[in-house]
Amino acid sequence: MKILHTSDWHIGRTFHTHQTLDHLALVLEALVEVVRERRVDVVAVAGDIFDSAAPSADSYALLSGTLSRLHATGARVVMTSGNHDSATRLGFQSEWAGLAGIHVVTGFDQYRTPITIDDEHGPVHFYGIPFLEPALVRHHYPDELLKTHEQVLGLAMRQVRADLAERGGRSVVLSHCFAAGVTASDVERDISAGGLDLVPASVFDGPDYVALGHIHGRARLTDRVRYSGAPLHYSFAEADKPRGAWLVNLDAAGLADVEWVDLPVPRRLSVLTGELAGLVEADEFAVATQDWVAAVLTDRVRPLDGMRTLQERFPHCVALEHRPAVTATAEVASYADRVKHKSDPEIVAGFLEFVRNGVGQSEFERDLVAEVLGTAGAES
Known part of the structure; x- marks a missing residue:
């Protein structure tokens, strides 16, 4: 089975106030072509489909069109909600979409019933874990200590492993989180009140492959636990990070190989x-x-x-x-000492030199200051 791992589409996000929908549409069209040309069986999208909990009509249109084109290739789609998404809006009519092979997982406990897709070697179980905010799910499990994402995902993965032990077969997990061993850029919004809530990679022990989302640069934590990163650059901090997706191949025994597939960059x-x-x-x-x-x-x-x-x-x-290449040495004298026995023009000149990193007045500025001070003196 061939699986294309992608994430963090952030449909509707702007780049320094500029719209990115047209650029993202080009990239997602290229992604569809990869699915068609490489005969991908399943596209796994690990969260942050939209950038906002209230997407625009144009954002919905881009998602709908992309999913329609993916469906036309014959591939199945499994996607989960991320911390930017509204689980309710993204999951609207997901039951009907599932009948067409577009599986949208947004419910807090939907991962407990996997999406099973068969190939010539048997079943592959896809456990889609949406973004699980501890404060919003802990009341469902009163006997569990669920204060951090590590604890919440630890519980989810214990349930996944227990279910998999009964079902048998191969498995893929999708999750949206900060996993230990990666560095966030300046556009990945904190998913905890006090900063980064890291989840050790060991939490994801068990499945044949773990498709992670939330980090915008590709990352390999282990051979089977990876981030695909976002398909579009959303920050200058990402300028040197490639854009693409992981092409994952499962054989009869499990994970066979993983290949990076580049996607186009509409504007560098x-x-x-x-x-x-x-x-x-x-x-x-x-x-x-x-x-x-x-x-x-x-x-x-x-x-x-x-x-x-x-x-x-x-x-x-x-x-x-x-960011001046040359900076002036900071004055140690007090302001009173610096202006003592100075004329008004000298005080202005000293101030300009101080705030401009040691560069004094130009001739034009000197004449202008003299004119202004002379006018002020005449009026007084």
Whole structure:
């Protein structure tokens, strides 16, 4: 059986206020082509289908169209809800979708009854574990201590292993969590009140393969426990992380092999560092003109209208940081000492030099300050 492991579609998410639906549609269309060309039997989507608990009509349309095209390939789909999803909205009419081979698992205990799909070697049981918030599920198990995700998923996996022991056969688990051994980027929202609630990879012992979601970069915790990452870049912190999915092959004995399949990147991400003049003039940066660009300006003085100037060369520049390459030594004298026996023009000049990292007034600024102070003195 061939299984394509993907996750974290985040349909409806923006990138620095820019819509990403068109780009995601291109990537998901490529994913459908992979399913068709590689004759994938099951597509496993491990949570965060939508980016919001209240998706837009366009977001629903993209999901519906993608699922229809996946269905047309002959593949089955198993997907679970993540911490960004509304389990109720995502699971609406899931019973009817299941009749078409599109299995949407959102109920807190649905994983206890697996979705069983047969191949020439027998059954493969898919246990879809949706995102389980401890505070929302612990009242269902009054005899269990369920304060952390490790405890909740520990309980879920004990139930999975007990069920599997009775059924026999091969198995795949889908889960949405922070598993130990991976690093989060700046767009993966905390799933606990006090920060990251890590789940040891050992919690997932037992199944032939564990398809994880929530981390936006691909990661291999063990041969059979992996993150696929998001299919689209949603942060500059992800710029160097490939986009794609894991193609998992199960044979009669269980996990046979796992192969990474690249997906297209509609617009690359580039972080460019240098002085403003160099970024907009140097030939070496020409390759980034159509990229999403985050610029780090190293000019000693923050340039006026820097973003507009950058966007003349990089129309998709969406972030700017001023990080001077040279910084002035901090003053140890008090403000009173610094201004003692100074004239008003000298105080203004000293202030500008202080806040601008040691760069003093230009001739124009000096004349302007003198004019303003002279006018103020005449009025008083």
